[in-house]
Amino acid sequence: MPDVTHRMLSLLATLQTGRSFGGGELASRLGVSPRTLRRDVDRLREYGYPVETRPGPGGHYRLVAGAAMPPLMLEDDEAVAVLLGLAALAATGSADEGSVDEAATRAYGKVEQYLPKRLRHRIVRLRASLETGDVAAPSTSAGHLGALADAIAARQVVAFDYERKDGTSSSRRVEPHRQLHHLQRWFLLGWDLDRGDWRVFRTDRITGLRATLTLFEPRPAPPAMDYLAEGIARNRRPIAFTIAAPPDPVAEAFRHDTIELTALDDGRTRVAMRQESWEWPLAALATLDADFTIEAPDPFLRGFRRFAERLRTAAAD
Numbered sequence: 212m213p214d215v216t217h218r219m220l221s222l223l224a225t226l227q228t229g230r231s232f233g234g235g236e237l238a239s240r241l242g243v244s245p246r247t248l249r250r251d252v253d254r255l256r257e258y259g260y261p262v263e264t265r266p267g268p269g270g271h272y273r274l275v276a277g278a279a280m281p282p283l284m285l286e287d288d289e290a291v292a293v294l295l296g297l298a299a300l301a302a303t304g305s306a307d308e309g310s311v312d313e314a315a316t317r318a319y320g321k322v323e324q325y326l327p328k329r330l331r332h333r334i335v336r337l338r339a340s341l342e343t344g345d346v347a348a349p350s351t352s353a354g355h356l357g358a359l360a361d362a363i364a365a366r367q368v369v370a371f372d373y374e375r376k377d378g379t380s381s382s383r384r385v386e387p388h389r390q391l392h393h394l395q396r397w398f399l400l401g402w403d404l405d406r407g408d409w410r411v412f413r414t415d416r417i418t419g420l421r422a423t424l425t426l427f428e429p430r431p432a433p434p435a436m437d438y439l440a441e442g443i444a445r446n447r448r449p450i451a452f453t454i455a456a457p458p459d460p461v462a463e464a465f466r467h468d469t470i471e472l473t474a475l476d477d478g479r480t481r482v483a484m485r486q487e488s489w490e491w492p493l494a495a496l497a498t499l500d501a502d503f504t505i506e507a508p509d510p511f512l513r514g515f516r517r518f519a520e521r522l523r524t525a526a527a528d
Contacts (some may be wrong), residue, residue, distance in 0.1 A: 215251075218243060222251050224286060226262065226274035233271055287330055294319060294334055298341060310350040311397075348395035349415035356390065358420055359399055363387045368404065368425040374416040385410070386427045389435040394467070400435045402427075409433060411442045440469055447485035448508050450492065454480050456501040464495040489514035 221241055225232070232240070238248045252262050252272060263273045300315040323334055362369045369387050374380045385401035388409075392398075397414040409432065454461055458472050461480045468491075473481040486492065489511035496503060505515060 218247075218251055219254060222248075223255065223260065223274075226255075226272065229274070231271035231273040237272055287333075290322075290330055291334070291337065294322060294337070295341075297322070298338070309352055309354055311353045311356065312350065314353045349413070351397045351415045355414055355417060355420050356397065358422065359387055359390055359414070362422045363389070365422075366426050366429065367422045368427055369401075369420060369422050371417045371420040373412055374418070383410075383412070384423075385412070386430070388429075388432050390414070391435055391439050393436070393439060398439055400432070400438060402430060402432075409438060411439050443469070447487050448511065449483065450486050450489070450508075450511060451481060451483040451506040452492070452496065452503045453506075454482065454496075454499060454501050454503040456480055456499055460499060464498050465492070468492075468495070486511075490518075493518070 218241065222237075225237065225240060234245055234248060238245050241248065243251070252264065255262050261275045263271075263275045265271050265273075297315045297319040301312050301319060323331070323338075359369065361367075366386075368384055370382070370384050372380050373383050384404045385399070386404065387399060387401045389400045390397065391400060391411075399412045399414055399417070401410060401412070402408070403410040453475070455478070457478060458474045458480045461482055462470075462472055465482060465484070468484050471483045473483075475481060484492070489507065505512065507515070
């Protein structure tokens with residue numbers, strides 16, 4: 212009986228991934244014969260779990276939606292990954308009520324208490340050993356993310372008030388297309404009906420979000436992440452460094468920037484980016500302890516020279 216129980220739980224956990232499995236693949240994963248697999252699938256059906264079977268070439272087993280869906284079952288490594296993800300997400304905001312980070316904190320506690328005893332002690336030790344650095348990121352409403360996901364799926368126009376970077380606000384009507392997560396911030400890509408063009412909106416600057424009764428037909432859209440990157444870079448100036456270091460440490464130093472790396476044949480690396488100010492790359496350059504040359508607009512070069520002179524004066528004193 213313990214072997215049967217273990218097989219049934221393993222079969223249920225495997226099917227719960229949502230994938231379709233061929234009979235041979237599923238039997239091999241579980242380490243049972245095709246005949247035993249068929250018997251175990253029949254037992255699941257008797258327990259009320261809706262397992263769909265398609266026989267013949269290209270056939271499969273699949274757990275489908277139904278009235279008697281099983282509780283969430285996670286393998287040990289899956290449970291660790293879920294809780295680590297929740298802990299990391301909880302460290303990325305101000306924990307305002309209703310925010311994503313605050314929801315992650317609550318979810319962590321709920322998931323943790325339902326873990327099996329054999330795994331609970333490991334998670335407790337993992338949590339005690341883990342420290343997550345606070346990341347400065349705006350608090351984003353979990354309700355807004357969910358409502359936008361619903362509107363995207365239903366093809367509903369949304370309306371909201373949007374606060375610009377300068378603090379001014381405007382009312383928008385948008386056909387929502389994609390939600391984006393980039394550098395600890397959430398964005399919405401949508402077709403702005405009043406401006407007749409694609410726009411990217413910071414989700415944390417959206418207030419009064421509501422789905423309208425107006426439906427829309429999908430229109431050809433630009434690649435979402437590329438469009439976001441172009442929008443972020445639009446008001447920035449190009450700057451490039453040729454650094455006497457290989458690509459790996461250079462990529463690590465500039466890991467928080469959107470960059471283009473080019474490995475040169477003499478062991479140097481060229482890194483190109485767009486920045487709002489000359490000050491931003493200084494910290495990354497300082498960590499590399501390598502010589503470099505600069506290609507930048509004159510205002511940036513003047514800023515570098517002034518800072519170099521201040522450093523020289525401070526070091527002399």
